[in-house]
Amino acid sequence: MLQVNVLRNNPQWAKEKLxxxxxxQPELVDTIIALDDERKKTQAAFDSIQSKINSASKEIGNLMKQGKKEEAESLKNDVAAYKLQVTDFNDSLLNIEKQLHDTLVQLPNLPADIVPVGKTPEENVVVKEGGVKPNLSANAKPHWDLIKEYDLVDFELGSKITGSGFPLYKGKGARLQRAMIEYFLNFNTAAGYTEYIPPFMVNEASAYGTGQLPDKEGQMYHVTEDGFYLIPTAEVPVTNIYRDTILKEDELPIKMTAYSPCFRREAGSFGKDVRGLNRVHQFEKIEIIQIVEPQKSYDVLEEMVAHVEALLNTLQLPYRVLRLCGGDMGFASALTYDFEVYSAAQQRWLEVSSVSNFEGFQTNRLKCRYKSNEGKTQLTHSLNGSSLALPRIYAALLENNQTENGINIPKALQPYFGAEKI
RNA sequence: GGUGAGGUGGAUGAGUGGCUGAAAUCAACGGUUUGCUAAACCGUCGUACGUCCUUAAAGAUGUACCGAGGGUUCGAAUCCCUCCCUCACCGCCA
Structure with a gap:
């Protein structure tokens, strides 16, 4: 959620960014400013009458003590009249605040200056490529075939137990998954991130805090009986640790990493993209999150991008980094870098990480602020990224490292996997 | 799931209708003292939204907030209702 003052200070600029x-609907900027003016006016009116009520009430108390009953009674009548007015103002104040809020949450975050103009994923800008694409033989297999051949993941059984998109990992397939989780977490904690294992369901307030509600409600699994949502990413529970919090400057930056399964309904997606592990309803992900001082957030974004890049390098996967264009960015993001790995048999780039600076968009909603050493309280900035999402890494590892006599495990993972190849 | 006790500022904790936005203690911060540390002493020490003043900061002032929401009352942290959460015991159970 944007801060009204940001819009107020420069409405024209805000519209251009939008x-x-x-x-x-750029005109919503004007609507918001008008509503905010109205809000101030109404609050002033409300406050002044409420103030009269308060002082009259005090006076009544004094009169009663002195035994001046009649005067007290007449004052009570005054208060009754004020109360009618104050109720009106209060109702309209609540009404205006609701309108203001409902309008404000419709606005996406404003993109940073370097965000490329563009509408579709094709207009994202490749800022970096790394690693080496393997030379696979002509009969190289996509991961869904390899998975069958080596008996690593059973999609049919997953469907039997739950439904499509809920893979069942098995044997070495399960071991590879576990190896990656542990390796990624170690890599992140070594860089100073504190490890968390969060709840995998959140309440409404948390889903709201990170922006999943109200607009992405349909993407989450909802446990209606208890009012909980299955998390679509660890970002939701972990970032909410700092909901309604005022940190001290010395406590920043907050660096957190968390493993969690992620549950996504992926309503409406189908086709070749969903084959194998490319898109599933339940997957594993390790997230990194930082909460920082505003003036540092873009440096931190670069740091996080470099961190993910370093991790990908140790996996020896070919990758590229994209700066997302305005049309492809998430609602809450001011600047996003996507990481894609090249899955050599599918001959496709697969997104495995998305690292974003939300600036104050998320923390404004979360009310996560900090008090500077000078004593000023202001919003923190929040950032997060995947480090990393597993299924597509899994797919790329299998495809890129396949040989006639097995699948090679990258060196970095071998100690965790317990073998050099599958 | 049942029963009981609770939820007050960073922490502990007082406060059963007006003098309480909230005692006291601790922590924190600033200062005095000190060779350094400690102790002692003095001071500061909630958030949000307005208004005034100001270039701004600061300051002054109003309103709201004592788990959440509603109600009673001229007036609610305090009384009533609903919900949420925590703790203890019982039941069930990985």
Whole structure:
């Protein structure tokens, strides 16, 4: 959620930024400012009458003590009249605040200056490529075939137990999964991130805090009986640790990493993209999250990008880094870098990480602030990224490292996997 | 799931209708003292939204907030209702 003051200070600029995100209703900026003016006026009116009520009530108390009953009674009548007015103002104040809020949450975050203009994924800008694409033989197999051949993941049984998109990992397939989880977590904690294992379901307030509600409600599994949502990413529970918090400057930066399964309904997606592990309803991911001082957030973003890149390098996978264009960015993000690995048999780039700076968009909603050493309280900035999402790494590892006599495990994973090849 | 006790500022904890946005203690911060540390002493020490003043900061002032929401009352942290959470015991159970 944007801060009203940001819009107020420069409405024209805000509209231009919204256009980069292909936001259809720039006029909402004006609506918000008007509503905010109205809010201030109404609050002033409310406050002044409430103030009269408060002082009259005090006076009544004094009069009663002195035994001046009649005067007290007449004051009570005054208060009754004020109360009618104050109720009106209060109702309209609540109404205006709700309108203001409902409008404000419709606005996406404003993109940073370097965000490329563009609408579709094709217009994202490749800022870096790394690693070496393998030379596979002509009969190289996509991961869904390899998975069958080596008996690593059973999709049919997953469907039997739950439904499609809930893979069942098995034997060495399960071991590889566990190896990656442990390796990634170690890599992250070695860089100073504190490890968390969060709850895998969250309440409504948390889903709201990180912005999944209200707009992405349909993407989450909802446990209606208890009002909980299965988390689509560890970002949700972990970032909410700092909901309604005022940190001290010395406590920053907060660096957290968390493993969690992620549950996504992926309503409406189908086709070749969903084959094998490319897109599933339950997958494993290790997330990194930072909460930092505003003036440092873009440096931290670079740091996080470098961190993910370093991790990918140790896996010896060919990758590229994209700066997302305005039209492809997430709602809450000011700047996003996507990491894609090249899955050599499918001959496709697969997204395995998305690292974003949300600036104050998320923390404004979460009310996560910090008090500077000078004593000023202001919003923190939040950032997060995957480090890393497993299924597509899994797919790329299998495809890229396949040989006539087995699948090679990258050196970095071998101690965790317990063998050099499958 | 049942029964009981609770939820007050960073922490502990007082407060059963007006003098309480909230005692006291601790922590924290600033200062005095000190060779350094400690102790002692003095001071500061909630958040949000307004208004005034100001270039701004600071300051002054109003309103709201004592788990959440509603109610009673001229007036609610305090009384009533609903919900949430925590703790203890019982039941069930990995």
């Amino acid at each position: 256009a980069v995100k292909h936001f259809k």
